[in-house]
Amino acid sequence: xxxxxxxxxxxxxxxxxxxxxxxxxxxxxxxxxxxxxxxxxxxxxxxxxxxxxxxxxxxxxxxxxxxxxxxxxxxxxxxxxxxxxxxxxxxxxxxxxxxxxxxxxxxxxxxxxxxxxxxxxxxxxxxxxxxxxxxxxxxxxxxxxxxxxxxxxxxxxxxxxxxxxxxxxxxxxxxxxxxxxxxxxxxxxxxxxxxxxxxxxxxxxxxxxxxxxxxxxxxxxxxxxxxxxxxxxxxxxxxxxxxxxxxxxxxxxxxxxxxxxxxxxxxxxxxxxxxxxxxxxxx
Numbered sequence: 390x391x392x393x394x395x396x397x398x399x400x401x402x403x404x405x406x407x408x409x410x411x412x413x414x415x416x417x418x419x420x421x422x423x424x425x426x427x428x429x430x431x432x433x434x435x436x437x438x439x440x441x442x443x444x445x446x447x448x449x450x451x452x453x454x455x456x457x458x459x460x461x462x463x464x465x466x467x468x469x470x471x472x473x474x475x476x477x478x479x480x481x482x483x484x485x486x487x488x489x490x491x492x493x494x495x496x497x498x499x500x501x502x503x504x505x506x507x508x509x510x511x512x513x514x515x516x517x518x519x520x521x522x523x524x525x526x527x528x529x530x531x532x533x534x535x536x537x538x539x540x541x542x543x544x545x546x547x548x549x550x551x552x553x554x555x556x557x558x559x560x561x562x563x564x565x566x567x568x569x570x571x572x573x574x575x576x577x578x579x580x581x582x583x584x585x586x587x588x589x590x591x592x593x594x595x596x597x598x599x600x601x602x603x604x605x606x607x608x609x610x611x612x613x614x615x616x617x618x619x620x621x622x623x624x625x626x627x628x629x630x631x632x633x634x635x636x637x638x639x640x641x642x643x644x645x646x647x648x649x650x651x652x653x654x655x656x657x658x659x660x661x662x663x664x665x666x667x668x669x670x671x672x
Contacts, residue, residue, distance in 0.1 A: 415634035416444040421455015421468035422547050423571040424590040425623055428494060428654045429468055429642070435650055436641050443634045449571065452547025459626055465635050467626040470496065470590070471547035486628040491667050493642050495657035497607040498552055498619040500600040501540075501579045501587040508532040510601040513618055516556050519586060522563030527584060540575045540587035541566040548572065552588055555619055592655030612657045623656075636671055643668045 419429060426449040433445040447468075455467035460480050478488045500511060508531055511519075518524035519537055528534045541562055542549040553559060569575045572589035579585040580596040591599070591607050599607055602618045611617040631639055641647045648658040659667065 414442060416446070417466065417635050417638055418464040419445065419447045419455075419466040419468060419625075420450060420458045420464045422452045422470040422623070423449040423573075424452075424470040424496060424548055424592075425468040425494075425625075427592060428623075428651050428656045431654045432642050432647050432650045433638070435647075436638055440637075443638070445634075445638065451543060451545040452550070453545035456626065459628060462628070465627065466631070466639070469547050469624045469626060470621065471551045472624065473626055481628055489627045489630050489670075491625050491639060491643075491670055492622040492659060492663060493625055493639070493667065494623045494648075494651050494659060495612050496621055496623050497591050497612040497617045497657070498548060498556075498588050498621065499591045499594055499607045500602065501576055501585075501589065501594065501597040502600050503579055503581075503583045503585055504596075504598055505583045506532060506586075506598070508600065509598070510604060512603055513556060516602065517558060517560065520552070520562055520566065520588075521557055521560040522565070533584070535584045538582055538585045539563055539566040540578045540582075540585055541568050542572070542575065542589070543568045543570060548589055551621060552619070555621075556588075591657070594655075609657050613660055630671065640668065640671055643671075 426447065430447045433447050437443060437445055452469040452471050455464070455469055456473055456477050458464040459467035460477060473488060473490065481488050500516065502508065508527065511530060515524060515530050520539060520541070524530060525537055526534065527537055553562065567578070569578060572593045575587035575589050576593050576595070576597055579587045605611050605617050607617050612620045625639060627635060630636070643664055648664065652658050658664070
């Protein structure tokens with residue numbers, strides 16, 4: 390515990406604070422991406438254990454929900470699995486604010502398949518066909534002669550938006566896609582449905598298989614290298630540069646210890662150069 394306290398004190402000193410008591414009584418509210426929920430919750434728990442004077446509340450609801458909350462000023466930090474849109478930034482700027490963006494981890498959108506499904510690889514074109522409704526039977530992609538059951542995220546999800554832009558090339562989703570309230574719900578549905586397919590963050594893949602895309606499997610090496618076709622950064626947003634406990638917490642997330650928590654939770658830590666750049670952006 391003493392070592393953890395010393396670490397947090399060092400992080401806060403680097404962020405412009407001299408001692409942990411300076412943050413006494415501060416509360417941080419964080420909302421947004423369900424993809425980031427497990428990671429940020431784990432890091433918040435570690436930070437509060439080391440610095441019990443700070444309270445951190447982390448909730449999900451989707452990237453769109455988090456961004457809307459930061460725009461209306463109801464939370465301190467927004468978690469987002471997609472970059473903030475220009476129209477969203479302009480809403481903050483119209484109120485006299487300035488958007489601060491920081492990457493805190495990497496992710497690969499994984500294609501979830503039931504463990505009984507023999508299909509192990511799909512091309513980007515096949516994925517676009519499946520989720521846009523142009524491909525409707527598994528036999529068209531080397532599987533069983535059975536209708537494909539599609540599971541998607543809701544439209545306030547950053548993963549939904551990212552997948553639509555980068556996989557569907559902005560085509561509309563098939564009308565029979567079953568929109569699920571969170572990534573865990575997508576995984577649960579696919580794990581019980583031999584003919585189901587879904588998508589979401591790599592950290593949620595327990596109980597399902599992850600298909601290769603164009604022959605490349607999602608994993609730490611392929612995501613960091615960018616060879617996995619749907620690799621992405623995961624972000625946090627604040628209005629103006631974060632201060633006080635929020636600044637100290639984000640610095641902790643970006644520390645080597647914080648990134649180790651991210652890895653343990655199944656996420657991909659930032660490469661060193663990007664981690665250092667994210668840390669410097671807090672100054």
